[in-house]
Amino acid sequence: MQTKFLLLLSALLLAPVFLFAQKYSLRGALSDTAKAPVVSATAMLLSTKDSALLAFTRSDANGVFEFKNLEKGAYLLRCTFFGLQNLQQTVALEGPDPVLDLGQLIMQEKNSLLDEVQVLGERDPVRFRGDTVEYNAGSFRVKDNAMVEDLLKKLPGVEVDKDGTVKAQGEEVKNITVEGKKFFGNDPKIATQNLPADAVDKVQVFDKKSDQATFSGVDDGQREKTINLQLKEDKKKGWFGNLSGGGGADLPDPFALAAARYEGRASLNSFKPKQQISLLGMANNVNQAGFSIDDYMAFSGAMRSMMGGGGGRVSLQFDLDNMDVPIDFGQNEGFLDTWAGGLNFNQEYGKRKSDFNASYFYSRSDRDYARSTNRQTFLPDGSFTTADESTQESSTDNHRVNVTIDQKIDSFNSVQLTSGFVYTQKSTESAALSKTLNENGLTQNDGDRRYASDAEGTNWTGNLLLRHKFRQKKGRNVSLNLNFGMNANDLAGNSRSRNRFFDDGGGVLRDTTIAQQQDFVNDVQNWGAKATFTEPLGKKRYLEFNYGYYNTDNQADKDVYDLNGDERTYNALLSNAYENTFAYHRGGAGFRINRKVWNLSLGLDAQAARLEGVVTEGLGAPVQRDFQHLLPRFNFHRQFEQNQNLDINYLASVNAPTVQQLQPVPDVSDPLNITEGNPDLKPEYAHNLNLHFHFFNPDNFRSFFSGLFATYTQDRIVMAQTIDSQLVRRYTPVNVASNVQLNGNFAYGLPVKKWDSRFNLSLEGRLNYGPNFINGVENLSTVTGFGPAFSWQFDPSEKISFSSEARLNWNNTHYSIDERFDQQYLIQEYSGDLNLELPKGFGFNTTFNLTVNNGLSTGFDQAVPIWNATVSKTLLKNKALELSVVVRDLLNRNVGIQRTANLNYIEDQRTASLGRHALLRLTYSLNTMGSGPGPRMRMMIRR
Numbered sequence: 001m002q003t004k005f006l007l008l009l010s011a012l013l014l015a016p017v018f019l020f021a022q023k024y025s026l027r028g029a030l031s032d033t034a035k036a037p038v039v040s041a042t043a044m045l046l047s048t049k050d051s052a053l054l055a056f057t058r059s060d061a062n063g064v065f066e067f068k069n070l071e072k073g074a075y076l077l078r079c080t081f082f083g084l085q086n087l088q089q090t091v092a093l094e095g096p097d098p099v100l101d102l103g104q105l106i107m108q109e110k111n112s113l114l115d116e117v118q119v120l121g122e123r124d125p126v127r128f129r130g131d132t133v134e135y136n137a138g139s140f141r142v143k144d145n146a147m148v149e150d151l152l153k154k155l156p157g158v159e160v161d162k163d164g165t166v167k168a169q170g171e172e173v174k175n176i177t178v179e180g181k182k183f184f185g186n187d188p189k190i191a192t193q194n195l196p197a198d199a200v201d202k203v204q205v206f207d208k209k210s211d212q213a214t215f216s217g218v219d220d221g222q223r224e225k226t227i228n229l230q231l232k233e234d235k236k237k238g239w240f241g242n243l244s245g246g247g248g249a250d251l252p253d254p255f256a257l258a259a260a261r262y263e264g265r266a267s268l269n270s271f272k273p274k275q276q277i278s279l280l281g282m283a284n285n286v287n288q289a290g291f292s293i294d295d296y297m298a299f300s301g302a303m304r305s306m307m308g309g310g311g312g313r314v315s316l317q318f319d320l321d322n323m324d325v326p327i328d329f330g331q332n333e334g335f336l337d338t339w340a341g342g343l344n345f346n347q348e349y350g351k352r353k354s355d356f357n358a359s360y361f362y363s364r365s366d367r368d369y370a371r372s373t374n375r376q377t378f379l380p381d382g383s384f385t386t387a388d389e390s391t392q393e394s395s396t397d398n399h400r401v402n403v404t405i406d407q408k409i410d411s412f413n414s415v416q417l418t419s420g421f422v423y424t425q426k427s428t429e430s431a432a433l434s435k436t437l438n439e440n441g442l443t444q445n446d447g448d449r450r451y452a453s454d455a456e457g458t459n460w461t462g463n464l465l466l467r468h469k470f471r472q473k474k475g476r477n478v479s480l481n482l483n484f485g486m487n488a489n490d491l492a493g494n495s496r497s498r499n500r501f502f503d504d505g506g507g508v509l510r511d512t513t514i515a516q517q518q519d520f521v522n523d524v525q526n527w528g529a530k531a532t533f534t535e536p537l538g539k540k541r542y543l544e545f546n547y548g549y550y551n552t553d554n555q556a557d558k559d560v561y562d563l564n565g566d567e568r569t570y571n572a573l574l575s576n577a578y579e580n581t582f583a584y585h586r587g588g589a590g591f592r593i594n595r596k597v598w599n600l601s602l603g604l605d606a607q608a609a610r611l612e613g614v615v616t617e618g619l620g621a622p623v624q625r626d627f628q629h630l631l632p633r634f635n636f637h638r639q640f641e642q643n644q645n646l647d648i649n650y651l652a653s654v655n656a657p658t659v660q661q662l663q664p665v666p667d668v669s670d671p672l673n674i675t676e677g678n679p680d681l682k683p684e685y686a687h688n689l690n691l692h693f694h695f696f697n698p699d700n701f702r703s704f705f706s707g708l709f710a711t712y713t714q715d716r717i718v719m720a721q722t723i724d725s726q727l728v729r730r731y732t733p734v735n736v737a738s739n740v741q742l743n744g745n746f747a748y749g750l751p752v753k754k755w756d757s758r759f760n761l762s763l764e765g766r767l768n769y770g771p772n773f774i775n776g777v778e779n780l781s782t783v784t785g786f787g788p789a790f791s792w793q794f795d796p797s798e799k800i801s802f803s804s805e806a807r808l809n810w811n812n813t814h815y816s817i818d819e820r821f822d823q824q825y826l827i828q829e830y831s832g833d834l835n836l837e838l839p840k841g842f843g844f845n846t847t848f849n850l851t852v853n854n855g856l857s858t859g860f861d862q863a864v865p866i867w868n869a870t871v872s873k874t875l876l877k878n879k880a881l882e883l884s885v886v887v888r889d890l891l892n893r894n895v896g897i898q899r900t901a902n903l904n905y906i907e908d909q910r911t912a913s914l915g916r917h918a919l920l921r922l923t924y925s926l927n928t929m930g931s932g933p934g935p936r937m938r939m940m941i942r943r
Contacts, residue, residue: 024093027066028102030059030079037063038107041081042127048074048090053125053139053156054753055700069700071754077102080127085110126156132206133157141798142197143837144879145242145925148229151197154795156701158205159749159760162805162831164189166227168205171694171705174224175208179231181276181346182357182404188227194267194280195229196925199240202230223637231271239926241268241279246886246921261286261917268926274348281341286888287914289338289365333896333911337366350408357404366395375907377723378821380777382439384727390432399423416465425456436672436727444727445501447672453493461485475536480529481548487524493517494563499671501726509726512671515563516571526552540594544603547587555579576665577616580623582656584609590633598638605631611656613663623662627683629654643696648689655684657717661733675731682735686713701758706746713739720773739770758793780816785809799837806830811899813906823906825899828852841874843884853897867891882923892916 026045030038043065045055054075059065065079072093079087084107093100125139140154153160159167166173166188176188183191208226243266250259263284270277282288342361349356373388401421408414428451435446463483470476494517501510530548537543560574590603606629613623634650663677691708716739722730747762764787771780789807809827829851836844846869853863872884896911 024070025068025099029104030063038081041079044078046076048076056126058128132204135203137200144874145882146197148195148197149192168225171225173227175226177228199231199235200229201232204228236271239270242925244923246919248919251916276346278344283339285337287336333913335368339364354408355406359402361400363398368393370912372910375905377905378815380817384438386436388434392430394428396426412469414467419462422459427454443502447499449497451495455491457489459487478533480531482529484527489522491520517561519559521557523555542592544590549585551583553581580613582611601635603633647692651688653686657681673729678733682715684713684715701751703749709743711741718772736771742767756796760791762789782814785811801835804832826854843872845870865891865893880925884921886919889916
């Protein structure tokens with residue numbers, strides 16, 4: 001039944017692709033008065049009714065342009081080119097002939113010697129500048145007090161996902177700059193969600209080359225889809241931004257003190273030709289973290305995983321690298337209070353445009369969780385189930401400073417210094433009750449755990465890049481990269497646990513209580529250097545040589561004390577201290593060839609590494625391991641046409657085992673989960689293959705993107721499990737022969753101007769295949785997934801916009817040890833978003849999201865509908881003030897549900913979350929320093 005349903009839905013999703021057949025084509029050839037072809041001119045088709053942009057393209061090397069797949073009707077054709085007068089005429093597509101050829105079109109030269117000229121015209125909504133597509137922001141209508149994110153949604157060829165991810169021409173945008181400068185690091189969402197749309201004059205979309213390619217002039221094939229925001233001139237004088245604040249309460253009990261809700265946000269910006277200053281701030285207790293996972297991952301570490309669950313099982317693999325910055329995962333799980341703010345400063349100085357960038361960011365987050373977890377674990381001769389009820393309260397303070405200095409000494413030399421500093425404090429308290437039942441439903445053990453900890457950490461990193469181009473030969477260059485870092489972390493924790501073990505009759509076999517204090521100190525220092533030399537061979541061919549050396553010193557101390565009332569006794573069995581050094585030499589050569597429409601590079605590196613560890617306290621023998629590997633690499637880029645590219649990348653990589661994984665010292669802090677290292681581990685050797693193809697048609701704004709990501713890992717390190725009759729789990733890392741991960745996706749965007757709509761179809765598939773060992777028996781698990789999605793964006797007028805999406809996530813997990821344990825589940829997600837601009841400054845927005853879970857455990861298999869609504873009213877003559885009433889989760893059904901499928905278990909998790917609440921919000925826009933151009937601009941020039 002499920003299979004038929006999926007096939008039917010897939011057919012429905014594919015239907016729009018076949019509904020709209022190609023009808024008419026329009027072509028022409030542009031030339032100047034000397035009959036020379038006009039190359040790379042912008043040709044646009046506009047609506048005759050309101051001059052709305054319908055399609056755009058550029059002329060080729062012969063001056064020829066062509067539009068395809070056009071609907072029947074009348075159009076306004078406009079052609080533009082710098083230094084020539086605009087060419088504009090009305091064309092009608094009708095009759096039996098599917099192709100209308102306008103023949104040769106002459107573009108006249110501009111004449112600047114007239115005594116008096118009056119020009120009445122309209123602003124071009126889009127134009128090409130080399131490889132850059134440039135949109136005039138004023139040609140695209142957005143609501144009052146909108147953010148840049150709202151503007152991007154209106155641009156043809158640009159899409160914004162529900163989570164804020166921006167895609168341009170089918171590819172994800174990696175960087176968004178303002179006037180060519182960084183804005184709070186490299187997270188695009190900070191710019192799109194905090195800068196007002198009214199401040200933007202032009203949006204430029206292009207493929208940014210790497211810094212090394214820009215400096216050396218040698219294309220290394222590396223590209224990142226980038227958007228640059230050019231500001232209006234009046235926004236470069238003084239401050240602009242917005243302030244927002246609101247208060248409210250939970251419903252239906254608004255008078256309870258604990259139910260008071262608030263939110264506030266501020267964005268203040270000052271941009272000058274050589275200086276940028278931005279201030280951001282936010283505070284709320286309505287689960288709005290406000291910063292994306294990309295910003296978090298840029299400076300987060302592994303400490304979160306160590307402190308997340310509490311209990312006795314704690315690993316030494318941690319650092320406090322800016323832990324728990326408040327982030328928005330697109331979910332509203334738990335209860336989160338957030339305070340955060342930051343300053344970003346850019347300054348350009350000197351005659352050679354040297355740049356200085358600095359930013360400071362502070363955040364505090366208080367998060368409470370109440371979770372229910374159900375895990376089913378599979379064994380060669382059966383299975384067992386673990387039910388867990390847990391609560392957790394945590395508070396995190398974080399300070400982050402980043403500085404970048406890019407100094408251009410002269411045309412042949414440059415120096416770039418990048419440095420970052422992070423200081424973090426975190427306190428955590430957690431409690432958990434667990435029960436483990438065998439396949440017959442009989443309780444085998446239960447546990448009661450309490451955990452509290454205080455931690456702090458500092459992390460400092462630096463990178464110095466020296467680059468030199470040789471005068472004697474173009475393309476010959478050398479670079480030297482030095483990096484260094486220091487990381488210091490301290491944690492003091494107290495854990496108390498009681499565990500009981502039962503026989504099949506319910507009798508208590510064993511009752512153990514553990515009370516411990518755990519003190520951790522982990523200091524890490526690392527440094528490295530890499531030199532790269534490029535030699536041109538002629539005809540855009542290059543030979544590259546590289547050599548690097550890297551060293552990491554790690555010192556970790558773990559002191560465990562048994563507690564008995566006010567007394568504490570040092571536990572030598574669980575305590576240890578060790579030092580280890582991981583160092584490797586890596587060198588190799590590569591060959592690159594660049595052509596106009598394609599480039600290729602291939603290379604081979606050799607790596608020799610040594611891992612040395614010595615235990616200074618506790619048990620364990622010294623460890624010394626040597627690893628040697630050959631690491632090939634391959635990159636190919638092919639541009640078939642403008643905006644149609646293929647990329648193929650292959651890279652071999654090595655992941656060496658950690659000293660903790662090699663150290664045969666048992667950790668029995670949690671009697672239900674015991675870990676021990678394996679001194680015979682070998683490093684993982686992975687083959688990584690990525691293929692990307694993307695296509696964007698500027699004639700009709702159709703886009704297509706597909707990708708294939710494959711990883712084959714030899715000697716994969718997995719955690720083998722041994723589970724005894726009382727369901728005590730012992731974990732040991734072992735090597736398995738191989739592991740395969742495969743992911744594929746494609747996305748197709750289809751605009752239908754006749755219906756004022758855009759349809760998007762996407763499909764994702766995934767496969768994970770690999771073995772593990774359970775009680776000495778090999779278990780091969782195969783996890784497959786299938787995820788089609790379909791969305792519709794409808795913009796019939798400037799005052800109405802609607803979007804909707806349907807998405808499926810089907811998963812199937814097969815276990816070789818017993819097919820009875822195979823699992824299937826289906827998650828369906830549906831959403832809708834409606835915006836209305838009503839008379840007299842009123843506005844209305846409503847969103848509805850429905851998640852339907854099928855195939856989960858009892859109590860987790862349910863539908864979760866979330867319905868939000870906002871009514872707003874603009875005030876003041878310039879509409880700078882907005883009053884709004886916001887009600888979230890009108891149905892009071894918000895709950896977090898998550899399914900995890902692993903090598904030998906399925907886990908369902910439910911988290912209590914913030915429910916129905918209402919806010920009265922006031923927003924003031926500081927965008928009143930100039931009126932700015934509207935969707936159309938008329939200008940008069942006199943001489």
